[in-house]
Amino acid sequence: DVYKRQSLGSLLPFLLGWAAYRAYRVQQAPGTEFHAGKQALAAACIAILCCLPWTIRNYIVFHRLVLLRSNLPLELYIGNNENYAPRAAWPPRITKERELVRYFHMGEIPFMEEEKRKALAFMRAYPQVEVRLIADRFVAFWTGLFDPWQRFLSADSVVRVLLLSSTVSALGGLLGIAALLGKRSPYAFPLAAYPLVFPWLYYVTHSNLRYRHPIEPVVLLLVAIAVGSLLKKATPPSGSVIEQETGTREPGA
Incomplete structure (x- = not known):
């Protein structure tokens, strides 16, 4: 499902938009123009409701609003860090062991925010x-x-x-x-x-x-x-x- 493989969620806006457009084109009878939009809105609401229990659970555990837990910041930093710089140090300073120590020391949410910040900084510094x-x-x-x-x-x-x-x-x-x-x-x-x-x-x-x-x-x-x-x-x-x-x-x- 989308929660287990959140990358599939990137397709949801496109597929919902296409389905709404197709339904609008098919329903040409007077008074049915908004049925397609209602159906697409209902599908989006159902998807949100399916994820809502996890959002509530995340708020209880982390004491802040986290819609869905994601390791995207970490994955972004894995592929965009100082190891790929033109003058990278050897041996690499960014290792799996170092990141695990930082994760347990900082906690999940601060760690992910820090990984995101460093990854975006690297991408801006080395286009x-x-x-x-x-x-x-x-x-x-x-x-x-x-x-x-x-x-x-x-x-x-x-x-x-x-x-x-x-x-x-x-x-x-x-x-x-x-x-x-x-x-x-x-x-x-x-x-x-x-x-x-x-x-x-x-x-x-x-x-x-x-x-x-x-x-x-x-x-x-x-x-x-x-x-x-x-x-x-x-x-x-x-x-x-x-x-x-x-x-x-x-x-x-």
């Missing part, structure tokens, strides 16, 4: 480094490795199959989005939101191929749409020009 890191994470998210081209030549067969399957599925998903847009399909927007919106959380923190798992079914669906569209274009329709030119007919015609 060029941040652009390079985002590009590397983009490649790693969709291929499985930060340096797929170099690793492909020296890797064993298992890694090569992993790289090829990951890259081909990513490209196939992109072709699937293009096919839906070309057909002006109403489902182009919600399906495209998964591969276009969801990964950004990992582009700015840190990336791994397994982070694709929640959206993998949608990516494969887009691949199937792309393959179907290509096969449809490659298959001549019945009564094609070939039949007309050769004059072939069905037996007994």
